[in-house]
Amino acid sequence: MTETSSPRTRVRVTDSKHRLFSASMELIGTRGHREVSVDEIAKAAGVSKGTVYYNFGSKGELIGELLNYGAAILFERLEDGARDADADRGLRLMVASALEFIAEYPSFAQLWNSEQWQAQSEWAESLAQMRHEVISLVRTALERMAADGPPAPGSPGVDLDVLATAVFGAALILGRDRNVFHPERSVGSCVEAVMAFTAPLR
Secondary structure, three states, rough: EEEOOOOOOOOOOOOOHHHHHHHHHHHHHHHHHHOHHHHHHHHHHHHOOHHHHHHHOOOOHHHHHHHHHHHHHHHHHHHHHHHOOOOHHHHHHHHHHHHHHOOOOOOOOHHHHHHHHOOOOHHHHHHHHHHHHHHHHHHHHHHHHHHHHHOOOOOOOOHHHHHHHHHHHHHHHHHHHHHHHHOOOOOHHHHHHHHHHHHHHH
């Protein structure tokens, strides 16, 4: 089945929301979301606990909203690559933007990576939608690449859904691995490794 999705709504950046996002991601990255309280998040962000509860109701709702906020930032970073006239160059820009985003917000990537596989996660639906939208964006880029360079006669067809999932997974895992174990690796070398999956289309 082909992955499709509607365009994500552009994020409305506010100072308080960005401070909450940054503060919660830093605290969660250090101790895990179960060990971090709303009081701590509010204090680190410089807002009152009452303001947080008034706007979000609970810690779960706060983190869910901040996951959506982080995803919207990611999609804005991916826009230039998605619009690039050259499909191959555009996908490279998208992968580089994703890796740079993961480096800037490692706790967001960590939370996404851990919670999306948890069937009982309270954010499972939101995370699944985020994954669906990213893979759809990658698949569109792969479709453009396939249209630019048809496979050689006799070569097997490429399942673009599988390939888009492979590119997404490789970028997410490689980005996390680079942050934790190999900070010396350049974004460029990581992009080349991810792009190796697209060789059948070029």
